[in-house]
Amino acid sequence: MKVSDILRVKGSTLFTIQPEQPLAEAATSMADHDIGSLVVMDHGDVVGMLTFREVIKATVRNSGVFGSLTVRTVMDDHPLTCTPETELDEVRRMMLSRHARYMPVMTNRTLMGVISFYDVAKAVVDGQDFENRMLKAYIRDWPVNEEETGKERQALL
Numbered sequence: 001m002k003v004s005d006i007l008r009v010k011g012s013t014l015f016t017i018q019p020e021q022p023l024a025e026a027a028t029s030m031a032d033h034d035i036g037s038l039v040v041m042d043h044g045d046v047v048g049m050l051t052f053r054e055v056i057k058a059t060v061r062n063s064g065v066f067g068s069l070t071v072r073t074v075m076d077d078h079p080l081t082c083t084p085e086t087e088l089d090e091v092r093r094m095m096l097s098r099h100a101r102y103m104p105v106m107t108n109r110t111l112m113g114v115i116s117f118y119d120v121a122k123a124v125v126d127g128q129d130f131e132n133r134m135l136k137a138y139i140r141d142w143p144v145n146e147e148e149t150g151k152e153r154q155a156l157l
Contacts, residue, residue: 001087001088001123001124001127002084002085002086002087002088003082003083003084003085003086003088003091003105003115004084004085005088005123006088006115006119006120006123007084007105007112007113007115009123010113010115010119012113014039014111014113014114015029015030015033015035015037015038015039016038016039016040016041016111017029017038017039017040017041017050017071018040018041018042018071019040019042019047019048019070019071019072019075020070020071020072021070021071022066022068022069022070022071023055023058023059023066023069023070023071023073023074024066024069026038026050026055026071027055027066030052030055036051036052036101036102036116037049037050037051037052037101037102037114037116038050038051038071039104039111039114040071040072040075041111045109046079046081046104046106046109046111047075047077048071048072048075048076048077048078048079049075049076049079049102049104050071050074050075050076051076051101051102053101054074054075054076055074057074058073058074079100079102079103079104080094080095080098080100080103081103081104081105081106082094082103082104082105082106082115083105083106083107084105084107084112088120088123088124091103091115091120092120092124095117095120100117101116101117101118102114102115102116102117103115103116
């Protein structure tokens, strides 16, 4: 399974913010849209990633207030990225190694979407559920040869 499979199911809605915008505005946007991350864009280029983790850390360091903090001062300016052709096993390894919960999906310099660790986990579970159902259907429809079944029963006794 590839990242493109997740994006096809997830849809193409993207939430972005500019690096000079106030952190308070970013937090409000994340809360309003019930999302955990924003891609930071500057002049059409991805320059960072802002997640709830960075927002919380910055707020705690600033004594519980946003104050004059901007997105640029707290964003991850070297986020992990992948392409639509990246295999999910590779994405899982990358996300686990960096403790990343969100990953921008890029084709060259074009932002195609964002996938979350939840998206990856859901895709894996859905794939396993489908495979499990197919295996059960295959076993249930297995042709039974009465002569062989009788020999197997005798061998078990």
